[in-house]
Amino acid sequence: MTTVGVIGAGLMGKDVAITCAGHGYDVILCDRDPDVLASVPRDMRRLLRQYRLTSPAVAGWSADEVLGRVRPSKNYEEFADADWIVENIVEDYAAKEQVYLGLREVCGDDARIAVNTSCVSITKIAGLMPRPDRVVGMHFMNPVPLIEAVEVIRGHHTSDDTVREAEVFTTSLGKQPIVVQDTPGFVSNRLSHLFMNEAAFLVHEGVAEPGQIDALFRLGYGHKMGPLETADLIGLDTVVNSLAVLYDDMQDPKFRCCPLLKRMVAAGRLGRKSGQGFYSYANRAAIGSPEALPSGGSA
Numbered sequence: 001m002t003t004v005g006v007i008g009a010g011l012m013g014k015d016v017a018i019t020c021a022g023h024g025y026d027v028i029l030c031d032r033d034p035d036v037l038a039s040v041p042r043d044m045r046r047l048l049r050q051y052r053l054t055s056p057a058v059a060g061w062s063a064d065e066v067l068g069r070v071r072p073s074k075n076y077e078e079f080a081d082a083d084w085i086v087e088n089i090v091e092d093y094a095a096k097e098q099v100y101l102g103l104r105e106v107c108g109d110d111a112r113i114a115v116n117t118s119c120v121s122i123t124k125i126a127g128l129m130p131r132p133d134r135v136v137g138m139h140f141m142n143p144v145p146l147i148e149a150v151e152v153i154r155g156h157h158t159s160d161d162t163v164r165e166a167e168v169f170t171t172s173l174g175k176q177p178i179v180v181q182d183t184p185g186f187v188s189n190r191l192s193h194l195f196m197n198e199a200a201f202l203v204h205e206g207v208a209e210p211g212q213i214d215a216l217f218r219l220g221y222g223h224k225m226g227p228l229e230t231a232d233l234i235g236l237d238t239v240v241n242s243l244a245v246l247y248d249d250m251q252d253p254k255f256r257c258c259p260l261l262k263r264m265v266a267a268g269r270l271g272r273k274s275g276q277g278f279y280s281y282a283n284r285a286a287i288g289s290p291e292a293l294p295s296g297g298s299a
């Protein structure tokens with residue numbers, strides 16, 4: 001097995017591409033936005049510089065070799081021969097649906113498809129494909145090259161063979177797969193989004209500053225990152241979209257999105273990726289602001 005097709009070259013897609021290429025796979029990296037594709041080589045070099053400083057596992061990866069294995073592409077016609085396809089586009093079911101309807105036209109029946117989503121139902125996505133038994137959830141965590149766990153999600157139709165192959169593939173990427181059943185948010189995000197949302201409510205109500213909340217989690221509970229640092233790392237737009245999926249699917253008010261999160265997204269304060277979220281990443285001046293690339297995981 002040599003070729004992986006990666007759809008979406010945002011935060012996660014670039015990281016998944018780096019991880020696959022770092023482990024010797026050829027990668028076709030597809031995004032619909034030409035500006036995103038144009039920035040892929042520069043972004044990947046920057047990310048690799050950070051990861052090499054943080055992780056001994058990545059320290060030996062040469063940027064030229066990793067980039068040499070990643071071919072950016074505007075469409076996924078070339079995915080016909082890919083051994084695995086990993087989809088990482090925005091957390092929006094309608095957008096994902098269009099991608100899978102397109103993939104139906106190019107992929108053979110045997111294509112193995114991994115859905116990297118925070119919350120969207122794997123069963124619902126698999127239902128769009130002619131071979132739903134070949135579709136599995138593969139929830140990589142951010143930053144992908146540094147985080148050992150991958151949540152592998154068995155959809156209603158996912159076959160035992162596909163789950164086994166997903167375990168083999170993720171293990172070949174140096175990861176530890178943890179197989180769970182399909183439910184909105186799976187295990188990690190059903191829990192973590194409650195923490196992040198409630199932390200945002202505490203800021204919204206003026207109970208505490210972001211730095212105080214995160215310090216309690218880091219110093220009090222021994223977490224590597226607090227909930228608001230994690231939200232900034234994930235991207236507040238993705239957190240808001242994920243809470244919407246959880247709220248709609250579960251019809252449970254406990255997933256009602258904090259208005260402050262929505263307002264921050266409307267104002268373009270998306271977290272690290274826009275330079276400003278609960279913390280500023282331009283001057284790192286906020287209380288408890290993260291000084292270094294986190295080694296703790298997020299979803």
Ligand SMILES: NC(=O)c1ccc[n+]([C@@H]2O[C@H](COP(=O)([O-])OP(=O)(O)OC[C@H]3O[C@@H](n4cnc5c(N)ncnc54)[C@H](O)[C@@H]3O)[C@@H](O)[C@H]2O)c1
Pocket residue numbers: 007008009010011012013030031032033036088089090091092095098099116117118119139140141142233234235238242298299
């Ligand atoms: N951000 C995280 O920490 C994190 C962690 C785990 C899983 N996820 C999930 O991974 C997925 C991607 O998240 P992200 O943070 O990388 O989002 P992002 O917004 O950074 O990137 C999404 C990319 O998808 C591209 N795109 C949108 N529609 C497309 C289409 N039809 N065809 C090709 N490309 C398209 C966009 O141009 C963009 O570059 C989401 O489902 C998210 O829930 C995110």
